[in-house]
Amino acid sequence: MTKKESSTNLTRRSIIKAGAAVTAGAFGGLATQGAWAAGSDKPEKEEVKIGFIPLTDCASVVMASVLGFDKKYGIKITPTKEASWAGVRDKLVNGELDAAHVLYGLIYGVHLGVSGPKKDMAMLMTLNNNGQAITLSKKLSDKGAVDGPSLAKLMQTDKREYTFAQTFPTGTHAMWLYYWLASYGINPMKDAKIITVPPPQMVANMRVGNMDGYCVGEPWGHRAIADGIGITGVTTQDIWKDHPEKVLGTTADFVKKYPNTARAMTAAVLEASKWIDAGLTNKNKMAETIADKSYVNTSVDVINQRILGRYQNGLGKTWDDPNYMKFYNDGAVNFPYLSDGMWFLTQHKRWGLLKEDVDYLAVAKQINQIDLYKDAAGMAKASVPKDPMRSSKLIDGTVWDGKNPKAYADSFKIKA
Numbered sequence: 001m002t003k004k005e006s007s008t009n010l011t012r013r014s015i016i017k018a019g020a021a022v023t024a025g026a027f028g029g030l031a032t033q034g035a036w037a038a039g040s041d042k043p044e045k046e047e048v049k050i051g052f053i054p055l056t057d058c059a060s061v062v063m064a065s066v067l068g069f070d071k072k073y074g075i076k077i078t079p080t081k082e083a084s085w086a087g088v089r090d091k092l093v094n095g096e097l098d099a100a101h102v103l104y105g106l107i108y109g110v111h112l113g114v115s116g117p118k119k120d121m122a123m124l125m126t127l128n129n130n131g132q133a134i135t136l137s138k139k140l141s142d143k144g145a146v147d148g149p150s151l152a153k154l155m156q157t158d159k160r161e162y163t164f165a166q167t168f169p170t171g172t173h174a175m176w177l178y179y180w181l182a183s184y185g186i187n188p189m190k191d192a193k194i195i196t197v198p199p200p201q202m203v204a205n206m207r208v209g210n211m212d213g214y215c216v217g218e219p220w221g222h223r224a225i226a227d228g229i230g231i232t233g234v235t236t237q238d239i240w241k242d243h244p245e246k247v248l249g250t251t252a253d254f255v256k257k258y259p260n261t262a263r264a265m266t267a268a269v270l271e272a273s274k275w276i277d278a279g280l281t282n283k284n285k286m287a288e289t290i291a292d293k294s295y296v297n298t299s300v301d302v303i304n305q306r307i308l309g310r311y312q313n314g315l316g317k318t319w320d321d322p323n324y325m326k327f328y329n330d331g332a333v334n335f336p337y338l339s340d341g342m343w344f345l346t347q348h349k350r351w352g353l354l355k356e357d358v359d360y361l362a363v364a365k366q367i368n369q370i371d372l373y374k375d376a377a378g379m380a381k382a383s384v385p386k387d388p389m390r391s392s393k394l395i396d397g398t399v400w401d402g403k404n405p406k407a408y409a410d411s412f413k414i415k416a
Helices: 012-026 056-066 085-094 104-112 138-142 148-157 172-183 199-207 220-226 252-257 259-276 280-290 300-304 338-350 360-367 370-379 405-410
Strands: 047-052 076-081 099-103 121-126 132-137 163-166 193-196 213-217 230-235 246-251 310-312 318-320
Touching (some): 047 056, 056 076, 056 099, 085 104, 104 338, 121 252, 132 220, 138 230, 148 172, 148 230, 213 220, 246 252, 259 280, 338 360
Parallel strands (some): 163 193
Antiparallel strands (some): 099 246, 132 213, 310 318
16 A cells, blocks of 8 residues: 555545455455355345435444445445435435435434324434534624623523524434523523524525524534634534434334344444444544545535544634544444433423323334344454443433433423
8 A cells, every 4th residue: 555545535436445354354244245245144135225414423434335335234235425414304205215324313203293294214323423513693692691691691692583493303413402402591492583494505594694502413513603604602522422323223113124234334334333443543534535525515624623533613722532422432322222312202292292101112123123233243243232222421411221211201490
């Protein structure tokens, strides 16, 4: 390999070559024929279309394809770039997409019929933890609103209509935004106007003054800082350390019809997740790849800082955050914890998206494909946590462990 090829600024061609060599070498030359593509394990559908939105956390889906991890498991992944989460939802429901890099809460919303057409859905794995942010406009920061407490104070003293954007009504960004505002006494349903904006359009909308703040995934938080139009009010890992974020989602029908394909797809993306988190060189290769116009369509330097935990808030503060975006983290990221799915249901109930309580645990068991994931993790030699529930402490001091979801959903002072 030449000196140029060994640098972090690898060309797309050299990345693909390197990935093929890694795949073949690490897995005994089985990259082309598929390690699990024989007999009853053979994928029923060998070409799969996986939708994605231009965000940093689409990386494991893209790299599974670019590096050829899909071939190891006897499938071909075709990543397809989508314009909005509503578009992803519709294409999943009607079968135009086989699966998608998608918001955790979108899958749950569709399954229960509270975010568009009702369809039984399946969550195959979590794609990432952390790595989103709430951005406040320069107009707000110039008036002293730079975090939750100062925003609440400004909204009390400078009365007007405040507009905040999220990316999908039942999605993760809506839930982080609502939770954060409510933690500082701001009721998002009464004290602000909430709009829905596709992730790649956030920066342009803030630039022309359409919103005071927004919650979205990277790189669109850092891009606002780079463009000088916004500041980071809070990172989502400061709202909930190691929170679930995007998932590999599909329909229940797809899993039922193509179980081997679903398992192979999960294993390939899990393999890519391990690769991304394996070190600095891999992260830099990933940033260079997904920055391309085919994927996120931005400059590499907008992506590569925050995926290494190097943060700045747009006001002169810089810090190294150990809780930056993780794709694998020894298997803790990817496991489809039942408690994670249940949390989104509690927030959907809190904000009036769900009108009545549901059987929280039963719904999570329907959607989160734990047995399939364990099979895929075995194939990819990935670690699997022992307990399908986990405990987390959020920014307001409340602890979520999944043990009493109805009481948790009802416990919040600020709600719809």
